[in-house]
Amino acid sequence: EMQVEESGGGLVQPGGSLRLSCTPSGLTFSGYPMSWARQARGKGLEWIACISRSGADTYYADSVKGRFTISRDNAKNTLFLQMDNLKTEDTAVYFCATEGRTYCTKGVHYGVRGQGTQVTVSS
Numbered sequence: 001e002m003q004v005e006e007s008g009g010g011l012v013q014p015g016g017s018l019r020l021s022c023t024p025s026g027l028t029f030s031g032y033p034m035s036w037a038r039q040a041r042g043k044g045l046e047w048i049a050c051i052s053r054s055g056a057d058t059y060y061a062d063s064v065k066g067r068f069t070i071s072r073d074n075a076k077n078t079l080f081l082q083m084d085n086l087k088t089e090d091t092a093v094y095f096c097a098t099e100g101r102t103y104c105t106k107g108v109h110y111g112v113r114g115q116g117t118q119v120t121v122s123s
Contacts (some may be wrong), residue, residue, distance in 0.1 A: 002026040002112045004096050016086050022079035022118060024098030030074040033099035038092035043084030047107025059104050086121045094119050095107045
C-alpha cells in the first residue's frame with residue numbers, strides 16, 4: 001500500500017520557524033513530483049508548494065513564496081518543508097502528497113496524501 005506520513009508540526013510563535021518532513025512507503029519516491037498543501041479550520045485545501053522529481057524545479061503559492069522552502073532528499077526518501085517567518089494565518093493542518101502526474105500540477109491532481117500534521121502559529 002502506498003502511503004506518505006508527515007511529521008514536524010507543532011506550536012510556534014509568529015516570526016518563528018518549523019521544518020516539516022514527509023516520508024513515503026510503498027512507492028518509489030524519486031518517481032513522483034511532490035507537493036505540500038494545507039487546510040485551515042473551516043477552509044478548503046490550499047496547495048502551497050511543489051517540487052519536481054529530481055528536485056531541480058520548485059513552485060510556490062503566492063501566500064508562502066519567499067518564506068517557505070520545499071526540498072527533497074531522494075537518497076533518504078524524504079520530503080521537507082522549511083517554514084520561516086511564520087504568521088498566524090499559516091495555522092493549518094499540513095499535508096504532503098504525491099502528484100498525480102509526472103509534473104507539478106500545483107494542486108490540480110493529487111495522488112497519495114497523508115493524514116497531516118498540525119501547525120499552530122500563536123503568541
